[in-house]
Amino acid sequence: xxxxxxxxxxxxxxxxxxxxxxxxxxxxxxxxxxxxxxxxxxxxxxxxxxxxxxxxxxxxxxxxxxxxxxxxxxxxxxxxxxxxxxxxxxxxxxxxxxxxxxxxxxxxxxxxxxxxxxxx
Amino acid sequence: xxxxxxxxxxxxxxxxxxxxxxxxxxxxxxxxxxxxxxxxxxxxxxxxxxxxxxxxxxxxxxxxxxxxxxxxxxxxxxxxxxxxxxxxxxxxxxxxxxxxxxxxxxxxxxxxxxxxxxxxxxxxxxxxxxxxxxxxx
Numbered sequence: 270x271x272x273x274x275x276x277x278x279x280x281x282x283x284x285x286x287x288x289x290x291x292x293x294x295x296x297x298x299x300x301x302x303x304x305x306x307x308x309x310x311x312x313x314x315x316x317x318x319x320x321x322x323x324x325x326x327x328x329x330x331x332x333x334x335x336x337x338x339x340x341x342x343x344x345x346x347x348x349x350x351x352x353x354x355x356x357x358x359x360x361x362x363x364x365x366x367x368x369x370x371x372x373x374x375x376x377x378x379x380x381x382x383x384x385x386x387x388x389x
Numbered sequence: 390x391x392x393x394x395x396x397x398x399x400x401x402x403x404x405x406x407x408x409x410x411x412x413x414x415x416x417x418x419x420x421x422x423x424x425x426x427x428x429x430x431x432x433x434x435x436x437x438x439x440x441x442x443x444x445x446x447x448x449x450x451x452x453x454x455x456x457x458x459x460x461x462x463x464x465x466x467x468x469x470x471x472x473x474x475x476x477x478x479x480x481x482x483x484x485x486x487x488x489x490x491x492x493x494x495x496x497x498x499x500x501x502x503x504x505x506x507x508x509x510x511x512x513x514x515x516x517x518x519x520x521x522x523x524x525x526x
Contacts, residue, residue, distance in 0.1 A: 275419045276412040279475045283411020284404050287470050313483035320484055334419045334481075339411040341479035343440040344447035345470075347509035351448070351517075354510075366506060373483035374502075381487065 271330040278335015282312075286340050300361050302349045305342060309369055312341035314376035321381030406463040410471020418476050430494045432501050433485045436478065441508035443477035448516025456524050 290304025297303055316337040319329060346369060353362035418439050425435040450469050453459040482505055489498035 272416065272419070276416050279415025280408040280412035282415070283471050283475045284407045286411075286474060287404070287407050287466075309479040309483075312478075312480035316480040316484050317487070320488075330419070334422070335415050337480040338418060338478040339415045339475035341481075342474040343477035343479050343482065343505075343509055344443040344473040344513075345477075346479060347440075347444040347477075347513045348447045348451055351510055351513040369479070370483075370502065370506070373479060374486055377480075377483040377487050381484075 271327060274327055274331035275335040275338075278331040278333075278337075279339035282336040282339030282341075285336075286342065300353070300358060301365055302345075305345050305349060306365065306369055306372075309341045309346060310372045310376055312337040313373040314380040315340075317377035317380035318384045320377075321384035402463065403466045406467040407471040407474075410467040411475035414472040414475025414477075418478060427485075430489070430492050430497065432489075432497055432504075433481075436481050436485060437501065437505050437508060440477045440482065440505055441512045443473050444509040444512030445516035447473050447477075448513040448518075449520040450516075452517045452520035453524065456520075458524055 286304070286308045289308050293303045293307060316333055319333050319337075324333065350362050350366055353359075353365065421439055422435045425438075427433040427435065447469065450459070450465070450473065454465055454469075459465075486498050486502050489495075489501060
């Protein structure tokens with residue numbers, strides 16, 4: 270059952286990532302991959318909240334491993350970073366990595382403790 | 390990207406390809422995680438390997454696409470955005486760093502943080518290089 274939920278969550282998370290990327294690309298021009306950055310931060314926050322709320326079993330499978338896992342991506346992030354480096358945009362590449370990691374970790378923390386305080 | 394992209398209308402087949410790919414990628418990642426669980430305070434090896442191999446595969450895929458060895462219009466949505474995007478994860482990475490820090494495993498946390506980044510970037514480069522060599526005229 271958990272397996273089915275992971276697949277279903279993944280089937281929603283991946284297109285969500287695509288739609289966010291499309292929407293941002295249509296509105297903003299930037300060398301910084303805003304779409305990937307956004308989904309990676311949002312996904313980290315959602316998963317942080319789930320963990321902080323003590324979610325387990327089916328909810329963690331569907332929403333965590335499934336949805337957040339598919340909403341976020343490391344392969345696109347990695348490829349985009351390498352492309353930026355190959356194009357000589359070292360500063361942007363470094364900034365992209367730094368912001369992604371710092372913000373991802375930061376919101377994961379904030380969401381986990383924020384939810385914890387709400388539930389207390 | 391130097392100007393906002395003019396987006397074509399939403400293609401249902403494309404969305405379906407992304408969706409199915411994403412589900413399968415998530416399934417593979419989840420299965421590997423069940424098969425190779427991380428103990429408390431230990432480095433989350435399965436996530437690291439998943440992200441590294443996913444980046445390698447992305448390097449291969451993008452090179453094949455750029456070199457027009459793969460031309461099906463659903464190839465990139467299904468394999469790239471869908472499967473590899475669903476397979477690899479950033480959210481799990483973030484939360485796992487936090488978990489390591491919370492349990493006091495600071496060195497492991499930093500090692501995992503940096504190690505994943507190095508493995509990911511190296512993966513892309515190695516994958517692209519391998520695909521370049523294989524498709525060399």
